[in-house]
Amino acid sequence: MTLRIRLLSSVSTRVKILSFLGLAFIISISFIRSNGSAGLPDKSxxxxxxxxxxxxxxxxxxxxxxxxxxxxxxxxxxxxxxxxxxxxxxxxxxxxxxxxxxxxxxxxxxxxxxxxxxxxxxxxxxxxxxxxxxxxxxxxxxxxxxxxxxxxxxxxxxxxxxxxxxxxxxxxxxxxxxxxxxxxxxxxxxxxxxxxxxxxxxxxxxxxxxxxxxxxxxxxxxxxxxxxxxxxxxxxxxxxxxxxxxxxxxxxxxxxxxxxxxxxxxxxxxxxxxxxxxxxxxxxxxxxxxxxxxxxxxxxxxxxxxxxxxxxxxxxxxxxxxxxxxxxxxxxxxxxxxxxxxxxxxxxxxxxxxxxxxxxxxxxxxxxxxxxxxxxxxxxxxxxxxxxxxxxxxxxxxxxxxxxxxxxxxxxxxxxxxxxxxxxxxxxxxxxxxxxxxxxxxxxxxxxxxxxxxxxxxxxxxxxQPHIKTPDIVKDNVNTAKIAAGGKLYSTYCATCHQADGKGDGTRFPPLENSEYVKGDPRRLVNIVLNGLSGPITVNGVGYNEVMPPNSYLTDDQISLILTYVRANFKNNLNGITPQQVARIRANPNPAPRN
Missing domain, CATH: 2.120.10.30 (TolB, C-terminal domain)
Structure with missing residues (x-):
């Protein structure tokens, strides 16, 4: 009697185990179907x-x-x-x-x-x-x-x-x-x-x-x-x-x-x-x-x-x-x-x-x-x-x-x-x-x-993320630091003639504000800084005839910073000029015709 009870108990236990495993298998299959990961490779x-x-x-x-x-x-x-x-x-x-x-x-x-x-x-x-x-x-x-x-x-x-x-x-x-x-x-x-x-x-x-x-x-x-x-x-x-x-x-x-x-x-x-x-x-x-x-x-x-x-x-x-x-x-x-x-x-x-x-x-x-x-x-x-x-x-x-x-x-x-x-x-x-x-x-x-x-x-x-979000008009301008540094250089090398506000003096030195020379061909602008300018010109409808000396002693980085500052300010609202652009123009001036 005792042996029979043990055998029955054993069989019952096995049935319960098999039932549990079967249920676990069903749950496992259900989970795989739910999350869709069956057969998918490991991630990198x-x-x-x-x-x-x-x-x-x-x-x-x-x-x-x-x-x-x-x-x-x-x-x-x-x-x-x-x-x-x-x-x-x-x-x-x-x-x-x-x-x-x-x-x-x-x-x-x-x-x-x-x-x-x-x-x-x-x-x-x-x-x-x-x-x-x-x-x-x-x-x-x-x-x-x-x-x-x-x-x-x-x-x-x-x-x-x-x-x-x-x-x-x-x-x-x-x-x-x-x-x-x-x-x-x-x-x-x-x-x-x-x-x-x-x-x-x-x-x-x-x-x-x-x-x-x-x-x-x-x-x-x-x-x-x-x-x-x-x-x-x-x-x-x-x-x-x-x-x-x-x-x-x-x-x-x-x-x-x-x-x-x-x-x-x-x-x-x-x-x-x-x-x-x-x-x-x-x-x-x-x-x-x-x-x-x-x-x-x-x-x-x-x-x-x-x-x-x-x-x-x-x-x-x-x-x-x-x-x-x-x-x-x-x-x-x-x-x-x-x-x-x-x-x-x-x-x-x-x-x-x-x-x-x-x-x-x-x-x-x-x-x-x-x-x-x-x-x-x-x-x-x-x-x-x-x-x-x-x-x-x-x-x-x-x-x-x-x-x-x-x-x-x-x-x-x-x-x-x-x-x-x-x-x-x-x-x-x-x-x-x-x-x-x-x-x-x-x-x-x-x-x-x-x-x-x-x-x-x-x-x-x-x-x-900077490449996805709407950029802040001031904080996310990647030229902000360049513009600040360019402003200091501008004050040192340019403001004496063209004035701190970029409007020139109205008589001898032309304005940089809303200037066709600033807004025009960047190659011409860089060449003017490098090689200077002489002879009569017209800027914003006003004639000027003062000599601008060459500034080729300035480095490519310095010229880049100055022109980036000028093009970003004085109502010009333009992108900057890189040192690489300045270097290429210095090596191959090929100046554009003057207006």
Whole structure:
């Protein structure tokens, strides 16, 4: 009896243990399904340098590939990257992870097409083909199941004869997008800044009507399979959009979406209407839903996100306040100026928390012309969507690419995010264009518990990071220290003649205030300081004929500081002049003709 009881007790215990293990297994499976981390590789140390919302991790897939542009991920996880300026003239790279550790084990260059390597951008997989672009061509090549590198010949689909374009060849990057009806969408950027009579020249007015609009600053629709098409074979789908690099067809909404790179240099071309702070933040980078027949308004208008309205460009009668009488396409979201949106992706996976479903990820490549304020952009942004429209403010999803606190010059940034693609398991892949680093971003937290707490740190980065936040007009001016030092030098070497207020003496010495010599060609200004000036001149309508002695004994740094001070003050409102500029002009004067 005792033995039997013990046996029964043992069996009962085993049943309980098995039941417990079974329950634990079910709970474990349930947790894995909830947090989506099953089969995901370990993260890289410090997430490969990235800052991400809570629960997200990143692994570095590959590094030092070169100047990587857009990328695509196949259904088996193979990655394809379009390169710029490829060293071996083969413009694409294929990567494969053979042991599922998240890192590419095989890296292979390929390409049987002519590639100048200049602005090659697109890399997309569509209908079993790998589509990609060079500066002037759209190609595709058939992917072979199981093979990493395409075996077939590249087929030319669209040819842009930009070399013979009478308007020029700026903004010729060619992203591509596809609808479900056999159409391919290709933008043709504007060769000029704002279709000026004299492009990028201070005070130049714009051409009206703009002759570029017939073949530029818009999106054209082509067949996604017909070979040897030219722009004449396409149909202009939308117009008035200056330069597009980030573009995607949203399959759920059955619509094209794109972001525009805005015009440059408000303060340089129209300093009477804009100060350096406004020029750094305007115009907005506009996020459009592009429908057939849309007109974004370039070159006649721009969007001011601080005033929440379209305004006339100064080349067309604007003054920073005037609104156009004609209605143009309005942005869904307006980002601060010069963030440089270079890729767009609508998330369709299931790995990430539900709030990311159908939302838009944007790669901001980063500005080059925000001086004297920190350069902006250099992060991956996110815009939540609901019912086909933004449902909240834009967010910072991934940061840490610059590797420095303040980006004074573009070259200071370690990495510049460029491309976005999704893997078969819902992971996102990011490429960057400086060194060719690829990250895979995964979610490993509990999706049911994802909320505001996981976003707090990223919101703080949006509000505090110099390359993302709205700069303070005084405190964040990176020339503040230079201007102060330049003021002391100006008082020592210049104020005796030109006066402390920069107005001159009205008789012998010309004013520096609002002076065409200060606002004109920097090379001429530096040459005057180095070599002096003699003979009659006219400044602000008044004649002067006093000798200014050469000041070549001043160092490059001293001249830089003085001229930075002068250009920032006395109603000139201009960017500074660097010691490097002074050194180049000293070595090769080649003075510009005097007025």
């Amino acid at each position: 140390p410090n997430n490969g340098g990235l800052f991400l919302p809570g629960g997200f991790e990143a692994v570095v897939v590959a590094d030092s590939l070169g100047k990587a542009r857009h990328l695509a991920v196949n259904s088996n996880g193979d990655i394809y990257v379009k390169m710029r300026n490829p060293i071996n003239k083969m413009g694409s790279i294929a990567l494969r992870d053979t042991d599922n550790d998240g890192k590419a084990d095989i890296v292979q260059s390929f390409g049987d097409y002519p590639d100048e390597g200049n602005y090659g951008t697109a890399m997309r997989i569509h209908k079993g083909y790998l589509y990609f672009t060079t500066a002037g061509e759209v190609f595709r090549t058939k992917l072979t199941p199981g093979k990493l590198v395409p075996e077939g010949k590249s087929e030319l689909l669209v040819k842009d004869d930009y070399r013979n374009d009478p308007h020029g060849s700026s903004h010729i990057a060619k992203p591509i997008a596809f609808d479900d009806k056999g159409n391919m969408y290709v933008p043709f950027g504007s060769p000029s800044d704002v279709c000026g009579i004299k492009d990028r020249q201070p005070g130049s007015l714009g051409q009206d009507p703009c002759p570029e609009l017939a073949e530029h600053a818009g999106v054209w629709k082509f067949s996604d399979s017909k070979p040897n098409q030219t722009q004449k074979d396409g149909v202009r789908y939308a117009t008035g959009i200056r330069s597009i690099v980030a573009m995607e067809w949203n399959k759920k909404e059955n619509a094209l979406f794109a972001l525009q790179h805005g015009r440059d240099d408000f303060v340089r071309q129209f300093p009477d209407y804009y100060n350096p702070w406004q020029s750094a933040l305007l115009p907005a980078e506009e996020f459009f839903k592009v429908t057939e027949g849309s007109d974004g308004g370039w070159p006649y208008v721009y969007y001011d996100y601080m005033q929440n309205k379209k305004l006339l460009n100064p080349e067309y009668g604007g003054d920073g306040k005037k609104e156009p009488t004609k209605k143009y396409l309005q942005p869904l979201v307006a980002f601060p100026g010069h963030f440089a949106p270079n890729d767009l992706f609508f998330y369709t996976g299931n790995q990430f928390p539900d709030r990311y479903k159908d939302g838009a990820f944007v790669a901001f490549h980063g500005s080059t012309i925000r001086a004297p304020y920190p350069q902006g952009g250099y992060f991956i942004g996110f815009v939540p969507f609901k019912n086909g429209a933004p449902s909240g403010d834009w967010e910072v999803f991934a940061d840490g690419f610059p590797g420095v606190d303040t980006i004074v010059n573009t070259s200071n940034a370690m990495y510049r995010p460029m491309g976005i693609a999704m893997g078969p398991d819902g992971s996102l892949y990011f490429s960057e264009s400086e060194k060719g680093k690829i990250w895979r971003v995964m979610y490993k937290g509990d999706k049911k518990k994802f909320g505001p707490a996981q976003l707090t740190a990223m919101q703080k980065r949006k509000e505090t």
